[in-house]
Amino acid sequence: MKFNTKAIHAGQEPEKTSGAVMPPVFQTSTYAQKAPNEHQGYDYARVGNPTRTALEKLIAGLEEADECACFSSGVAAIDAILKTLKPGDHVISTNDLYGGTYRLFTQVFEPYGIRFSFVDMTDMAEVEKVFTESTKLVWIETPTNPLLRIIDIKKAAQMSNERGALSVVDNTFASPYLQQPLLLGADAVMHSTTKYLGGHSDVIGGAVASSDKNFMENIHFQVKTTGAVPGPMDCYLVLRGIKTLHLRVQRSVENAKKVAEYLSEYPEVGTVYYPGLDNHPQHELAAAQMNDFGAMVSFSMKDDTMEKAFDVMKKTKIFTLAESLGGVESLISHPASMTHGSIPKDVREKAGLKDSLIRLSMGVEDIQDLIDDLEQALQ
Ligand SMILES: *Cc1c(COP(=O)(O)O)cnc(C)c1O
DSSP states (O other): OOHHHHHHHTTOOOOTTTOOSSOOOOOOSBOOOSBTTBOSSOSBTTTOOHHHHHHHHHHHHHTTOSEEEEESSHHHHHHHHHTTSOTTOEEEEESSOOHHHHHIIIIIITTTTOEEEEEOTTSHHHHHHHOOTTEEEEEEESSOTTTOOOOOHHHHHHHHHHTTOEEEEEOTTTOTTTOOGGGGTOSEEEEETTTTTTOSSOOOOEEEEESOHHHHHHHHHHHHHHOOOOOHHHHHHHHHHHTTHHHHHHHHHHHHHHHHHHHHHOTTEEEEEOTTSTTSTTHHHHHHHSSSOOSEEEEEESSOSHHHHHHHHHHOSSSEEOSOOOSSSOEEEOTTTTTTTTSOHHHHHHTTOOTTOEEEEOOSSOHHHHHHHHHHHHO
């Protein structure tokens, strides 16, 4: 099956008792048993729910994974992965990381004795330098947020593999339509389903997918034991969103390319960060490991101040000023104070994230309206 067919059919079957083509929202906390422990695969809804199962099978199909587990949010999925580690274990990650992930790593797991190194993962020599005997996890986020740098998944996964560490890719920014990390050798994939998978900015959710049996057993144990599970209605919304993933992302990417070109030619715009531009430092790598270049575009003005950036953000009318990404509507945001506000200023600036950076999440509106909106805001 090709991706576009899988987005609609992977793991999906009509419901058994009624033939309902779309999975019902199984709004129940428990399930009747014929005799103690004799049931139809579901005993209690923290452990499992058929609507959730339908979503897990669909995401597993899209990521070419044997299994998937869904969570109440993206950070809950990351939390579960980190809980497979032990005090003293070491994690390597990028210095250009989603702010919420950085906060979880440094403020929750560091005090519990997990150790972290944040390096420029676009340079594999930097990654190699910080590997130790106790490195158990390599956390890859690519394209990075918000600077849209590209990390070589194949190389990072191979290096982790050779040294006995697990490689996990946060695939939220690309979505499985544009990038399938397991096919590049990664051990597991994580998603904030809040973004492209849900696609309509109406639900919070997370997912972990992998074909590593032991790892997934541990993840399912975390689901059951720590309980950060998504409700059936939320699972239904993400399921429904995924069925148009390929159509939405395709249009968003088309819009992103046109906006990146438009901004590159605008005299008062300083730097444009978009992997699809020839001058992007990892343009070739992006072309090799992704099916297309994504729908996120970041830029700064030549007047490289926070005031100027705020000025632009306040003026857009179609681009809504808001956190998040991956929905049908276009958003504009200020990473330094919004998504990355939880990263200290000196750490942010060391990673190249300036207070003047503006980030766009391209939606599926008409491109001319979007460009006109930017035009009037930039003037
Ligand atoms: C949003 C996001 C997360 C966290 O997901 P939530 O659903 O908001 O908890 C993690 N990683 C990336 C790249 C994200 O964009």
